Amino acid sequence: MTATALTLTGARTGQSAPVSFEQVTKKYGNVLAVDNLTLSVENGELMVLLGPSGCGKTTSLRMLAGLEKITSGVIRIGDVVVNDLPPRSRNIAMVFQSYALYSHLTVFENLAYPLRVRKLKKDEIKRRVQEVAERVQIADLLDRKPREISGGQRQRVALGRAIIREPSVFLMDEPLSNLDAKLRLHMRGELKRFQRDLATTTIYVTHDQAEAMTLADRVAIMNKGVLQQVGPPREVYRQPVNMFVAGFLGSPPMNFLTLDVQAEEGQLWLTGPNVRYPLPPEQAAAVRQASLARLALGVRPEHITLSHHPDERAIPAEVYLVEDLGNELLVDTRVDGQQAVIRIPAGPAPSIGDRIWLSFSPADLHLFDPTTEARLPSTSPAPRATLS
Amino acid sequence: MAGESRIGTLLRYAGIALVLAIVLFPVYWMINMSFKDTAEFTARPPTMIVKRPTWENYRDILISQGFDRYAWNSLLTALTAAVVAVTVGSLMAYALSRFRLPKNFNYHLLFTILTVRMFPPILSLIPLYYIYKQIGLLDTRFGLGLIHAWVEVPLVVWMMIGFFRDIPRDMEEAALVDGDTRLGVLRKIAVPLARPGLAATFILVFISSWNEFLFALILNSRNQTLPIAVAGQITQFEIRYGNLMAAGVFATVPVLILAFLTQRHLTRGLTVGGVTG
Numbered sequence: 001m002t003a004t005a006l007t008l009t010g011a012r013t014g015q016s017a018p019v020s021f022e023q024v025t026k027k028y029g030n031v032l033a034v035d036n037l038t039l040s041v042e043n044g045e046l047m048v049l050l051g052p053s054g055c056g057k058t059t060s061l062r063m064l065a066g067l068e069k070i071t072s073g074v075i076r077i078g079d080v081v082v083n084d085l086p087p088r089s090r091n092i093a094m095v096f097q098s099y100a101l102y103s104h105l106t107v108f109e110n111l112a113y114p115l116r117v118r119k120l121k122k123d124e125i126k127r128r129v130q131e132v133a134e135r136v137q138i139a140d141l142l143d144r145k146p147r148e149i150s151g152g153q154r155q156r157v158a159l160g161r162a163i164i165r166e167p168s169v170f171l172m173d174e175p176l177s178n179l180d181a182k183l184r185l186h187m188r189g190e191l192k193r194f195q196r197d198l199a200t201t202t203i204y205v206t207h208d209q210a211e212a213m214t215l216a217d218r219v220a221i222m223n224k225g226v227l228q229q230v231g232p233p234r235e236v237y238r239q240p241v242n243m244f245v246a247g248f249l250g251s252p253p254m255n256f257l258t259l260d261v262q263a264e265e266g267q268l269w270l271t272g273p274n275v276r277y278p279l280p281p282e283q284a285a286a287v288r289q290a291s292l293a294r295l296a297l298g299v300r301p302e303h304i305t306l307s308h309h310p311d312e313r314a315i316p317a318e319v320y321l322v323e324d325l326g327n328e329l330l331v332d333t334r335v336d337g338q339q340a341v342i343r344i345p346a347g348p349a350p351s352i353g354d355r356i357w358l359s360f361s362p363a364d365l366h367l368f369d370p371t372t373e374a375r376l377p378s379t380s381p382a383p384r385a386t387l388s
Numbered sequence: 389m390a391g392e393s394r395i396g397t398l399l400r401y402a403g404i405a406l407v408l409a410i411v412l413f414p415v416y417w418m419i420n421m422s423f424k425d426t427a428e429f430t431a432r433p434p435t436m437i438v439k440r441p442t443w444e445n446y447r448d449i450l451i452s453q454g455f456d457r458y459a460w461n462s463l464l465t466a467l468t469a470a471v472v473a474v475t476v477g478s479l480m481a482y483a484l485s486r487f488r489l490p491k492n493f494n495y496h497l498l499f500t501i502l503t504v505r506m507f508p509p510i511l512s513l514i515p516l517y518y519i520y521k522q523i524g525l526l527d528t529r530f531g532l533g534l535i536h537a538w539v540e541v542p543l544v545v546w547m548m549i550g551f552f553r554d555i556p557r558d559m560e561e562a563a564l565v566d567g568d569t570r571l572g573v574l575r576k577i578a579v580p581l582a583r584p585g586l587a588a589t590f591i592l593v594f595i596s597s598w599n600e601f602l603f604a605l606i607l608n609s610r611n612q613t614l615p616i617a618v619a620g621q622i623t624q625f626e627i628r629y630g631n632l633m634a635a636g637v638f639a640t641v642p643v644l645i646l647a648f649l650t651q652r653h654l655t656r657g658l659t660v661g662g663v664t665g
């Protein structure tokens with residue numbers, strides 16, 4: 001088994017190729033599905049396309065696969081511009097959200113399809129199907145039809161059909177979204193492992209930020225057809241470039257409080273009817289430079305600590321709701337009528353209606369321009385990961 | 389059906405029986421009459437069940453009139469028609485279901501093709517006669533089959549387009565990405581999945597060609613098909629009722645057998661497009 005895995009790995013690594021989108025746009029009539037996408041995926045990298053439903057992830061993948069014509073721009077696989085190549089000439093393998101198994105063929109024939117098309121010899125096909133079937137643990141299902149196996153098994157067949165040949169790129173469109181929660185977690189781990197072993201460039205589409213964070217070498221976050229930010233999970237999480245990215249990553253999402261900016265006593269304050277928060281000096285310079293009257297202050301629920309005692313440097317809030325998740329508490333509060341959620345370890349819970357004070361480290365504070373939603377320049381905490 | 393009363397069930401079956409009786413009586417009557425001799429035929433009131441069954445009528449048409457030859461002509465014609473119509477029609481249906489032409493052309497094509505069936509066939513008969521005469525297809529079974537196919541292609545297109553639309557698109561796209569060509573996908577994915585529809589349309593075209601009269605009469609008088617031969621029992625001088633009935637039975641039986649053999653495909657094909665994983 002180990003030996004097989006090794007030969008598989010060895011055979012595959014050399015084939016992988018980088019991918020690049022260069023100013024790629026796709027329009028359906030008047031709908032701008034993908035807007036000027038520029039993104040390069042390195043050889044062997046696992047890139048996750050993340051974004052809400054309808055943001056153009058699938059369209060991007062389909063353009064790369066050759067299933068959708070490009071309105072403008074260039075797509076390259078390796079050095080080859082593939083814009084006008086049919087899918088079969090692009091040497092990609094794709095796992096569809098619906099799995100798209102051939103319902104009239106057995107599992108064996110499903111796996112064999114890409115090899116038969118390539119006119120491999122009978123015993124070679126048989127050997128490789130057997131090998132891959134063992135790898136994805138469906139060797140005992142080879143005679144069944146897709147409708148006779150479970151959802152998880154179908155997923156494995158789809159995966160097996162993708163890895164049975166030596167593609168330059170793997171494309172996966174929400175491959176786990178049809179599985180139940182437990183199986184999804186399990187398969188997520190397996191996918192990551194396969195990708196590591198095969199070391200083949202992979203573009204993985206999902207709307208699930210947790211899935212993206214755990215799988216990705218780098219994440220590309222999209223919204224309304226526009227690429228927002230690309231970077232390693234840690235980086236996009238810590239230094240989101242705008243309120244969309246900040247709000248999309250993390251669960252529950254980042255809290256935003258829109259507050260007035262006031263200069264008093266040689267110091268900047270963020271104020272609301274009940275709030276008077278002194279801006280830490282390291283942030284103040286940037287705010288001065290931007291000369292904004294209002295700011296959106298962002299803090300993640302897990303970065304807030306909660307106190308029952310008044311504090312000059314904290315933000316007063318009222319407890320609106322408490323959710324006990326067993327291992328942790330979600331405290332839903334209101335700050336001048338704006339929502340702020342706090343995640344704290346399980347323990348004594350505040351009661352609804354309690355007056356509490358929220359505090360956080362300046363390093364965990366994110367500031368955004370509420371009109372453009374962009375992050376204020378140079379207010380990012382000292383970079384911990386290298387930017388690419 | 390849960391909650392339906394016994395009386396409701398009874399009424400339902402009674403209704404079905406009534407409809408069946410009305411539909412099947414003429415068929416029964418044809419069979420009944422085909423076994424009667426001349427005397428019994430003319431008896432008044434007619435006998436509901438034949439009293440002195442005889443093979444005389446069948447012997448007449450099969451041995452004296454050579455109906456086996458006509459059946460052979462019909463078979464060749466109908467096979468030609470079915471093969472050509474299903475091939476051409478389903479290719480067109482596939483193209484229309486998979487490729488989007490500009491300016492809503494898909495719809496226009498689909499509608500235009502229906503016009504073939506909109507004017508009375510007899511209008512095209514005389515031009516066709518001359519064309520066929522020129523190109524040497526007159527009085528050939530192949531030529532007649534082609535005409536029948538031409539008439540039935542719209543039906544095939546309209547039926548098959550539904551079947552092809554029901555095939556999940558991403559199944560075909562998966563095959564394209566797996567490295568196959570469009571034609572490969574058509575052959576290995578679309579056709580197998582649309583098989584019930586192909587079978588159903590094949591049989592419908594076959595039957596329609598088998599029974600067609602007008603074109604067969606004019607364009608192929610030298611290789612008579614069964615409907616012409618059946619009608620031939622009515623002559624200027626007499627109507628050979630017994631032969632007529634026997635010929636009718638003889639012409640119907642092959643189609644019935646065909647329908648029974650393919651019943652499973654037919655019902656599935658005519659009721660649903662059903663391709664489910």
Ligand SMILES: Nc1ncnc2c1ncn2[C@@H]1O[C@H](COP(=O)(O)OP(=O)(O)O)[C@@H](O)[C@H]1O
Pocket residue numbers: 028031032033051052053054055056057058059060
């Ligand atoms: N075939 C199509 N025709 C018209 N609009 C489409 C088509 N496919 C996708 N779209 C539109 O393009 C946008 C992006 O879709 P998609 O790439 O499927 O999003 P995602 O995969 O991120 O959910 C959506 O607004 C969608 O409605």
Ligand SMILES: [Mg+2]
Pocket residue numbers: 054057058059
């Ligand atoms: Mg999608």
